Amino acid sequence: MDLYLNFIRPLFFSGLNADPEWMHNQFIGTLAALSQRSRQPGFGWICDRLYRSYNLDDPRLAQTLWGIRFRNPLGLAAGFDKNGEVGQLWGGFGFGYAELGTATWHAQTGNPKPRMFRLIDDAASLNRMGFNNRGAAAMAHNLDQVGHTQDMTLDRAIAIGVNLGKSKITELDDAADDYRRSFEQLHDFGDYFVVNVSSPNTPGLRSLQDPDRLARIFDTLQTVNTTRNATLKPSGQLVSPSDNTETQSKCTQSKPILVKIAPDLTWEAIDDVVKLAQQFELAGIIATNTTISRDNLKTQMIAATGNPVTDEAGGLAGAPLKARSTDVIRHIYRTTNGTLPIIGVGGIFTADDAWEKLTAGASLLQVYTGWIYEGPNLAKRIMTGLLDRLEAHGLDRIEQAIGLDHR
C-alpha cells in the first residue's frame, strides 16, 4: 500500500485545508534542515534510508549528456527548490538530477498571496508565484552548503541544473546583463544552466523569447562561458593553458546553457528560438513551462479566491499540459533531426507519460505537479515502468528510446 496516496495526500489535499504554498514551504524547510546535516551520523542514516527506499539504480537508465552523468532521465523541475536549499538530497527521492531556481539577480518577494492553487479534478496546478527567491548570491551560498554540481567521487551524487530568470525591477532592455550577473555568480555551482524566458508571471518576460532580445541574452552568456574557459582561475587570476589543475577545470569550464520555452508559442516562434539556440550553440531546449491556456478544464472555480478559473492569472501545469508539451517536443525533435537535446516537462505522472515524451524526442524529463499528486514513490515507479518498456521493445539502454517514434 502506498502511504502517500492513501493517507498523506488526502490529509494534505483536503483534510488539513492548508494553503499549498505554506505546506510547500514547510516541506522545503524540513528537507533543507536535513540536507544541511546530512553528514552528521543520525541525519546521515535518514538520508541513507531515503535513498534506499526511493531509488532504483540501473545502468540501463543512465546516460551522459554534455559531459554530465545522469543516473536516470527524470529530474525535479524548476520552481520546487527555488533557493537551492535541498541540493543533492533530491537524489534521495530517486531523481537523476534536480533543476533549482528560478533565481534572479535581485532578491524578490514575488506576487501577492494566494498564488499557488491545486485543481484536483484536473490533476493540475495553477501558480503565479512571480519568481519569489532570495537572489543569486543567496542561492550560491546555499548550494555551497548542500552540494552543488556533480561530485564524481560520490556514486550517489546527482547533476544540478540552475534556472535563471530576469529580476522584476530590471528593464527588459537590460535583461541580458541581469542574466549575466546571475550566471557569473552561480557559474561554479551548477552542472548546466537554463535561461528561463517563459514564465507567465513576470510582466513582459515572455517577450524575451523574441529573436532579437533572446540573441542578446545568449550572446552575453556564451561570452561569459568563453572568457571563463580561456583565462580564469577560481581566484580570478589569469592562468596559462598548461596550468590545468582539477580545481581549475571544474571552476572555469564553460557550462551547458539551455533555454526554457512556453507551450503557448506558435510553431514559427518555436522554430525561431530553435534556430537561435543552434546559432549560439546552446546545449538544448526545455519544453515546456506552464501554459496560460485554460481550455477543457473540469474545474470552474478556484475555492481559495472564489473566482472563476478563467479569471485567475498564472500558469497551468500538470495533466492539461501533457499533450501540448509532448507536441512541442515532437516538433523540435523532427525539425532538428534530433540534433538538439530536449528536456521534456509537462504533465508526467506515470511511466507511460515518461515513455511518450522520450519516444517523442526528449533526452531527459522533469516533473513538478506529478510529484505533488503521486508522491515520493513516483521516480521509482517511473523507472520500473521504463525498464519494462525497454525490455518490451528489445532495447538495452534508455538512450535508444529517445525519438523512437521518428524512426
Ligand SMILES: Cc1cc2nc3c(=O)[nH]c(=O)nc-3n(C[C@H](O)[C@H](O)[C@H](O)COP(=O)(O)O)c2cc1C
Ligand atoms: C508552483 C510552481 C512553480 C514553478 N516555478 C517555476 C520557476 O520558478 N521556474 C521555472 O522555470 N518553472 C517553474 N515552474 C514550471 C515547472 O518547472 C514545469 O515547467 C511545469 O510545471 C510543467 O511541469 P509539470 O506539469 O510536471 O508541473 C513552476 C511550476 C509550478 C507548479
